[in-house]
Amino acid sequence: MPVPLAPYPTPAPAPYTPPANGAQSQLVCSGCRNLLLYPVGATSVCCAVCNAVTAVPPPGTEMAQLVCGGCHTLLMYIRGATSVQCSCCHTVNLALEANQVAHVNCGNCRMLLMYQYGARSVKCAVCNFVTSVGASASTTEQKFNS
Ligand SMILES: [Zn+2]
Numbered sequence: 001m002p003v004p005l006a007p008y009p010t011p012a013p014a015p016y017t018p019p020a021n022g023a024q025s026q027l028v029c030s031g032c033r034n035l036l037l038y039p040v041g042a043t044s045v046c047c048a049v050c051n052a053v054t055a056v057p058p059p060g061t062e063m064a065q066l067v068c069g070g071c072h073t074l075l076m077y078i079r080g081a082t083s084v085q086c087s088c089c090h091t092v093n094l095a096l097e098a099n100q101v102a103h104v105n106c107g108n109c110r111m112l113l114m115y116q117y118g119a120r121s122v123k124c125a126v127c128n129f130v131t132s133v134g135a136s137a138s139t140t141e142q143k144f145n146s
């Protein structure tokens with residue numbers, strides 16, 4: 001006996017599940033140079049300020065940051081580059097390690113912290129927990145020497 005065909009089930013929209021660890025990355029908007037936060041795994045980011053779509057660098061690309069010596073804009077570049085030209089004032093900045101900014105998640109509250117590359121520890125501004133970063137930095141160094 002024929003069974004009446006049920007209407008094609010419309011899949012319920014999956015509830016938005018943020019990444020388990022809530023990991024976020026940053027990039028600089030290609031349009032307005034604002035620093036954008038995006039969830040890890042995204043392939044492009046639409047800027048809420050100027051609506052420009054900025055492609056996310058492929059995973060594994062190590063991005064580094066430095067502050068422009070001319071206009072103090074935060075610049076982003078692929079780690080290993082030796083110089084970075086500022087898109088605002090066209091100053092060419094030497095990508096010295098001393099100028100680099102690195103990131104670490106607070107060991108206590110998981111807040112994303114920025115610190116000067118080469119620092120051994122960074123103190124969280126939120127919970128005052130001191131997160132040690134020395135070990136991971138030296139691992140990165142060894143990779144370059146091999
Ligand atoms: Zn923008």
Ligand SMILES: [Zn+2]
Nearest residue numbers: 068071086089
């Ligand atoms: Zn500049």
Ligand SMILES: [Zn+2]
Nearest residue numbers: 106109124127
């Ligand atoms: Zn913290």
